[in-house]
Amino acid sequence: MFCMNKIVSKENLSENVVKLEIEAPLIAKARKAGHFVIVKIGQKGERIPLTIAAADTEKGTITLVVQKVGVSSTRLCNLNVGDEITDLVGPLGKATHIENVGTVVCAGGGVGVAPLLPIVEAFKKAGNRVITVLAARTKELVILEEQMRQYSDEVIVMTDDGSYGKKGLVTEGIEEVIKREKVNLCVSIGPAVMMKFVSLLTKKYGIPTIVSLNTIMVDGTGMCGACRISVGGKTKFVCVDGPEFDAHQVDFDEMLLRLSAYKEEEKADHYKIQQ
């Protein structure tokens, strides 16, 4: 019933982004769109949260899409098929609330596109019109476009340098849709700064917006408070009260500061990986 978190497949989605399929039958069975897991690599590893991008209950696997950013994500990306993940626990957090609202714009940036995929799928299956906006710096970094098309009525790709799709930021892609048709809900997952600007935009237009937050975490079960943020002036724990929140209530500036809590240590860690 309980197995060893073995990696069964690995694929490079772009230079720095890796897709891993991991044996975890219990998590695969229990997870819903929006859930995340905590992963720890090695005895001295750190506990990091990663949103579940997909699951296959028959095979008993979950899929994680990981970008090399810090020491822990790099360790994870360096694992190969057949390797085991030292510790894997989940599914954590609250699942996305899915219902038929009409038209939903799903906007993803960077690796945020991966956890957005099950949400796009779920909203589509609930009968919504789904328009997906994918944003990346440049063409090579656009991921999961094929899969997104499968569940979206329309996919708009935005690149910073205009090397693919339209040139511009994710917000421009969203605004184009808002100006063109009635949007009932916006879901956005990506870097914190991106979600902040998406939130500012949709607030202007009065469109309800959900964001999935990627704060620093330790246990992921509500035990430590490392993940806390302010939502509507109240302190919330992202790991148990979230990870999804009403974007217009989130104090993004505070969250951005908190994300930099261990910047110095992280830099030092990069040497560790290189050694």
Added chain:
Amino acid sequence: MIQENRNQAWREELRKSMKTKERTDIPRVHMNELDPHYRAGNQEEVNRGLTAEQAVGESRRCLDCPNPACMEGCPVNINIPGFVKNIERGEFLEAARILKATSALPAVCGRVCPQEKQCELHCIYTQKLKKEPVAIGYLERFAADYEQKSGQISIPEIPHKNGIKVAAVGSGPAGLSFAGDMAKLGYSVTVFEALHEIGGVLKYGIPEFRLPNSVVDVEIESLKKMGVHFIKNCIVGKTISIQALEEDGFKGIFVGSGAGLPRFMNIPGENLIGVMSSNEYLTRVNLMDAANPESDTPVAKGKTVAVIGGGNTAMDSVRTALRLGAERAIIVYRRSEEEMPARIEEVKHAKEEGVEFMTLHNPIAYFGDEKGRVKTMRLQKMELGEPDASGRRSPVEIPGATEDITVDVVIVSVGVSPNPLVPQSVEGLKVSKWGTIEVNENMQSSIPMIFAGGDIVRGGATVILAMGDGRKAAAAMDEYLK
């Protein structure tokens, strides 16, 4: 039983071997401790334990009272004179055996129980003779350590397995004690733990310098030898539901999921970088080994570290801060030292190591720099007013008296709430307004197959109470399943 033991020939002889006056004239033993300067720079256990000679000497002080009041002070009624007198006659393993008949974790409890509020408070020396009590805690630790080191730990004989599967949720003292007793009764026991380590607060909370992991690991090893099965990284209610456990053939479930939810004070600036819960701080250092350069997990190291609170968790945090190199480590507590809930020994050790105590002070706001890091803490000065419901004199603000202090790390240690994961995930489970699971006198919840104990039932309590609950639940579940 206890009276019978007292009437054994060897015990009568031992009692008569010394005059009461001779016994009461012996001064209380001093615990051997590491030097404060040396120990504040490392994680080594501060208390070194007693030598056999010291232990025997201390055990002579015990008068072997006909109605031992100390036992009434013990939440689980350990046969205290029984084990102490065995130390006096040199039968250390027998002393350990007597302890283990009642306590599943004597090596742990000997180190962390608040003896001064329990057995030692009721000791005849404290009550009648107005002298320092018999050092029951030190003696408990001595006997348990002696057994651990002897290599002769008795693994209880397991009767024929009865084939009935039961589960413990959480591997803290409550879950471990439940597991041990059920294994002894022949059940197939599986312990589910959310974290990647077994031991609950004993591992992630209480630091190495007070309770070495190795002491806890010995107990866990014993359980494994008894056939208890441990599954880490598995959150009951998330990874697997109680219902799924039932379908999988588990006939009884004991919830010992603890009080893991840290409280904050909801004052301005509490979300600044550098302000964190003691749970986060201690978890980073104890569970994740963040002080070790080899570890990937970082931890904030401040020059000036303020810890808010006066409990054991606060003392553990402030002493950890010293060990991580803080130049100033300050306890900020809103009442006076007398009201501090921490064990007296922890307060003493903290002071010896150079911790500053700002009692009758309470933080009201934190201020940060442009990077969002905490820089200053504003303290409100307090004075003691009338006693409140808990009997402690409640602190009241002195109007206008505030003080600003420069800090770079603040650790909030003002209590915990019950972990809501299990209560939230089980339909029909009766939960109090504080979030604790409601149980009857047999530790049975509103759902007959689910029992609960420890901090999830009591809110933040103690190791010994959690351990006692686990044992009581095991006995009751055995009755229920028969």
